[in-house]
Amino acid sequence: xxxxxSHVLVCGGTGCVSSGAYTIxxxxxxxxxxxxxxxxxxxxxxxxFGLCEAGPICIVYPEGSFYSRVEQKDVExxxxxxxxxxxxxxxxLYVDKAATVTDIQTSISDVTFYKKQKRVxxxxxxxxxxxxxxxxxxxxxxxxxGKALTEMTPVDVINEMKKSGLRGRGGGGFPTGLKWExxxxxxxxxxxxxxxxxxxxxxxxxxxSVLEGDPHCIIEAMAIAAYxxxxxxxxxxxxxxxPIAVKRLGIAIAQANEMGLLGKDILGSGFNFEMEIRLGAxxxxxxxxxxxxxxxxxxRGMPRPKPPFPAQKGIFGKPTVINNVETYAVVPQxxxxxxxxxxxxxxxxxxxxxxxxxxxxxNNTGLVEIPMGTSLKEVIFDIGGGIPxxxxxxxxxxxxxxxGCLTEAHLDTPIDFDTLTxxxxxxxxxxxxxxxxxxxxxxxxxxxLDFTVDESCGKCVPCREGTKRxxxxxxxxxxxxxxxxxxxxxxxxxxxxxxxxxxxLGQTAPxxxxxxxxxxKDEYIAHVVDxxxxxxxxxxxxxxxxxxxxxxxxxxxxxxxxxxxxxxxKQNHVIDQAKCIKCGACIxxxxxxxxxxx
Amino acid sequence: xxxxxxxxENFVKLHRVIDAHKDMQGPLMPxxxxxxxxxxxxxxxxxxxxxxxxxxxxxxxYGVVTFYSQFTLEPKGEFLIGICLGTACYVRGAQQIIDKIxxxxxxxxxxxxxxxxxxxxxxxxxxACGLAPVLTVNEDVYGRLTLNDIPGIVQKYKGAN
Numbered sequence: 001x002x003x004x005x006s007h008v009l010v011c012g013g014t015g016c017v018s019s020g021a022y023t024i025x026x027x028x029x030x031x032x033x034x035x036x037x038x039x040x041x042x043x044x045x046x047x048x049f050g051l052c053e054a055g056p057i058c059i060v061y062p063e064g065s066f067y068s069r070v071e072q073k074d075v076e077x078x079x080x081x082x083x084x085x086x087x088x089x090x091x092x093l094y095v096d097k098a099a100t101v102t103d104i105q106t107s108i109s110d111v112t113f114y115k116k117q118k119r120v121x122x123x124x125x126x127x128x129x130x131x132x133x134x135x136x137x138x139x140x141x142x143x144x145x146g147k148a149l150t151e152m153t154p155v156d157v158i159n160e161m162k163k164s165g166l167r168g169r170g171g172g173g174f175p176t177g178l179k180w181e182x183x184x185x186x187x188x189x190x191x192x193x194x195x196x197x198x199x200x201x202x203x204x205x206x207x208x209s210v211l212e213g214d215p216h217c218i219i220e221a222m223a224i225a226a227y228x229x230x231x232x233x234x235x236x237x238x239x240x241x242x243p244i245a246v247k248r249l250g251i252a253i254a255q256a257n258e259m260g261l262l263g264k265d266i267l268g269s270g271f272n273f274e275m276e277i278r279l280g281a282x283x284x285x286x287x288x289x290x291x292x293x294x295x296x297x298x299x300r301g302m303p304r305p306k307p308p309f310p311a312q313k314g315i316f317g318k319p320t321v322i323n324n325v326e327t328y329a330v331v332p333q334x335x336x337x338x339x340x341x342x343x344x345x346x347x348x349x350x351x352x353x354x355x356x357x358x359x360x361x362x363n364n365t366g367l368v369e370i371p372m373g374t375s376l377k378e379v380i381f382d383i384g385g386g387i388p389x390x391x392x393x394x395x396x397x398x399x400x401x402x403x404g405c406l407t408e409a410h411l412d413t414p415i416d417f418d419t420l421t422x423x424x425x426x427x428x429x430x431x432x433x434x435x436x437x438x439x440x441x442x443x444x445x446x447x448x449l450d451f452t453v454d455e456s457c458g459k460c461v462p463c464r465e466g467t468k469r470x471x472x473x474x475x476x477x478x479x480x481x482x483x484x485x486x487x488x489x490x491x492x493x494x495x496x497x498x499x500x501x502x503x504x505l506g507q508t509a510p511x512x513x514x515x516x517x518x519x520x521k522d523e524y525i526a527h528v529v530d531x532x533x534x535x536x537x538x539x540x541x542x543x544x545x546x547x548x549x550x551x552x553x554x555x556x557x558x559x560x561x562x563x564x565x566x567x568x569x570k571q572n573h574v575i576d577q578a579k580c581i582k583c584g585a586c587i588x589x590x591x592x593x594x595x596x597x598x
Numbered sequence: 599x600x601x602x603x604x605x606x607e608n609f610v611k612l613h614r615v616i617d618a619h620k621d622m623q624g625p626l627m628p629x630x631x632x633x634x635x636x637x638x639x640x641x642x643x644x645x646x647x648x649x650x651x652x653x654x655x656x657x658x659x660y661g662v663v664t665f666y667s668q669f670t671l672e673p674k675g676e677f678l679i680g681i682c683l684g685t686a687c688y689v690r691g692a693q694q695i696i697d698k699i700x701x702x703x704x705x706x707x708x709x710x711x712x713x714x715x716x717x718x719x720x721x722x723x724x725x726a727c728g729l730a731p732v733l734t735v736n737e738d739v740y741g742r743l744t745l746n747d748i749p750g751i752v753q754k755y756k757g758a759n
Contacts, residue, residue: 052728298626359686
């Protein structure tokens with residue numbers, strides 16, 4: 001095996017690829033060849049490092065130097081200085097805004113963003129090259145499968161999973177071990193395992209990162225699940241919007257087949273298992289397990305009533321285990337290191353770690369994995385680095401379109417499945433969108449309803465008609481035509497939809513409205529009674545005015561397309577509200593910044 | 599769209615795809631994905647062929663095609679501009695980006711320009727939330743957008759052929 005004195009890890013996750021990582025990788029390779037270093041330094045394309053905000057990211061080992069926002073012109077300097085002369089290029093290193101010491105962090109292990117994290121599901125992401133099976137094997141890959149097949153009976157595997165207390169990471173939080181046990185006990189010769197990779201919640205991308213950064217661990221986990229329940233075939237249902245993930249999983253399956261880790265008589269144990277990828281086609285509801293089954297079968301992806309549960313009657317009518325990507329991602333380590341190791345993190349009812357996708361108005365957008373029970377404050381302010389542009393934290397939305405908003409008062413809440421549900425939100429798949437004081441909560445609720453109305457499959461009336469009516473009421477409110485009765489009706493309808501919808505989509509669709517009504521009622525009232533949008537977001541409720549401090553420079557007057565601004569040179573100017581079309585063209589022109597929307 | 603995409607050559611490809619998938623369980627979705635790829639859309643003529651060869655009612659196939667947002671009955675423009683309307687992008691001002699693009703191209707969301715050059719779509723979260731707000735033009739991704747970036751991006755494709 002070749003020995004390299006240094007490794008340059010280039011992130012190949014979607015975030016960094018979008019900001020040009022492939023070009024950077026190619027330039028590194030070219031520069032190394034040009035300097036004659038290509039036998040000493042190796043460039044590795046890895047999965048996601050999590051801190052997408054700072055992409056494209058490169059890390060140089062053995063030092064662990066964390067170069068962020070690497071541009072094409074930086075590559076040559078890193079090669080010349082760092083790789084040739086051994087001097088770290090300090091001004092290109094990631095600047096840790098949250099660090100208390102003023103020193104530049106020279107190693108990635110010192111960066112605040114990573115310090116509080118505990119990476120289990122993401123253990124290999126950003127460490128190995130996901131397209132090379134040997135790298136996965138070098139990091140204990142497929143050992144858990146070997147252990148399960150040679151040392152454990154299927155019942156042992158299920159018992160270990162039950163003991164670990166692992167709960168489904170896709171949103172429901174159902175105990176994984178129990179799900180496997182039900183399926184294994186269901187009568188039938190043919191059974192299936194399925195992986196739900198139809199990650200549809202806007203703002204959540206942990207499943208994509210796992211599939212892109214560590215696809216073999218999903219294969220290994222599904223093989224273990226198949227062994228436990230007695231299945232010989234597995235389906236991965238993945239969004240077509242994730243082309244890199246689809247490609248890397250395809251490569252991984254082919255490699256595993258070639259090595260005999262998939263196929264007939266795996267590791268000489270007599271156990272057979274094959275895997276197939278199925279693509280979604282842009283329907284959010286297919287993340288619901290019965291809809292996902294319908295889609296794999298080649299039908300419209302519409303849910304059906306449960307029971308029968310997939311454990312009894314799943315894909316092609318056969319008993320099926322369906323787990324989410326992140327759930328599978330921790331299975332090999334639970335089998336290898338034992339349930340007791342897993343339960344040493346997290347809380348009693350929600351053991352282990354959870355990956356969250358931080359997004360919105362937050363400094364460090366990206367993926368973080370934390371032990372359950374970490375407080376929202378630690379995640380948002382310590383790991384996430386707080387709110388940018390000196391703005392004020394207003395709310396955090398968890399659980400995507402099915403979740404709710406939590407406020408400043410909840411920041412000390414330890415995060416787990418039950419605490420979030422108790423507060424009227426939910427864990428969901430782990431999206432965490434932070435909003436600041438410039439975001440309108442009524443408009444935010446409207447945004448989610450707009451999404452659910454679009455994605456409702458139309459099978460049951462409460463969801464199809466109810467969400468539409470809710471959206472209409474919200475639009476009435478954001479356009480300034482709402483009444484106080486609308487607020488009552490909105491709430492009443494929300495509960496009716498929750499109680500009577502067929503599937504999880506409808507049952508949780510009103511959550512964003514209910515939680516904002518609960519915690520931000522004053523904003524709704526401001527829209528309805530005062531006809532004002534306190535955050536200044538709802539266009540229909542805004543007026544543009546010139547406040548104190550006008551110097552009469554006439555810049556605004558000249559740019560106004562409808563001549564709504566009047567005033568003489570060096571005199572105060574005034575905007576005629578009847579004429580103003582709220583285009584906002586005058587705002588950036590004002591040298592004194594006294595033209596405001598309010 | 600003046601270009602004829604229902605060519606004989608494409609139908610030959612379609613037949614080959616159907617034959618390859620016919621014997622698997624649940625073949626419809628994979629076949630539709632391939633058909634969308636071959637033709638750029640799945641119009642009724644294509645559905646009829648699939649219906650006959652799979653011995654499945656045309657109504658059922660039409661139902662599936664129209665259910666999923668990635669399958670289309672008519673081909674898209676040469677450049678498909680997709681503006682991400684995921685939560686993270688929305689919070690960071692994606693709506694203004696959409697408005698600006700519609701203004702510059704003269705095409706409304708969900709529509710294709712008369713010359714077949716641009717189609718505009720508000721897409722679901724593409725998972726590049728770290729770069730919000732994000733838009734894609736065919737395979738190219740543009741992130742960390744501000745309103746000032748938009749004219750340059752649109753111009754780049756307006757000039758291209």
